[in-house]
Amino acid sequence: EVQLVESGGGLVQPGGSLRVSCAASGFTFGRYAMSWVRHDPGKRQQWVAGISPDGGRLQYAEFVRGRFTISRDNTKNTLSLQMNDLQPEDTAKYYCVKAVVSELIPQQPNQIDHWGRGTQVTVSS
Numbered sequence: 001e002v003q004l005v006e007s008g009g010g011l012v013q014p015g016g017s018l019r020v021s022c023a024a025s026g027f028t029f030g031r032y033a034m035s036w037v038r039h040d041p042g043k044r045q046q047w048v049a050g051i052s053p054d055g056g057r058l059q060y061a062e063f064v065r066g067r068f069t070i071s072r073d074n075t076k077n078t079l080s081l082q083m084n085d086l087q088p089e090d091t092a093k094y095y096c097v098k099a100v101v102s103e104l105i106p107q108q109p110n111q112i113d114h115w116g117r118g119t120q121v122t123v124s125s
Contacts, residue, residue: 002026002114004096009119016086020119022079022096030054030074033099035106036081038092039118048094049081050105059105064090086123093118 008020022034035050049070050059058070069082079096096116099106106112 002098004098004114004116006094006096006116006119009094009121011122011124012086013125014087014123016123017082017084018086018121019080019082020094020121021081022116024077024079024096024098027098029072029077032102033105034072034079035097035099035112036070036079037095037097037112037115038090038121039095040089040092045109046092047107050107051079052105053102057105059107083121086121088123091121091123093120 003025005023006020012018031053033050033052036048038046038048048061048064049068051070051072055072067085072079095118097106097112098114100111100113104111
């Protein structure tokens with residue numbers, strides 16, 4: 001059974017940093033592209049960042065480029081998202097998602113076949 005378990009969310013002041021992580025199990029992690037997707041308080045879904053199976057290709061949404069960094073450790077089956085210079089508009093629940101097609105970085109809902117339960121990130125003073 002595929003399991004994706006996020007951790008590391010919390011409350012941070014504007015301009016602060018957080019690192020969220022995802023522990024993956026139940027599949028060969030190093031063979032699949034992964035992404036982070038967020039749902040904001042208005043339930044709007046936004047793709048945030050994605051990474052290829054070997055970590056050599058990284059993709060970012062324009063609104064996080066230069067502030068967020070996605071990474072993975074295939075020896076530990078872990079996906080991470082380092083978030084710097086967080087702003088109130090980054091407040092959302094962040095989800096780790098797995099690609100349907102192993103090499104294709106999942107950006108659209110039909111490219112995702114598993115979701116974690118999410119971790120809440122709140123940016124507020």
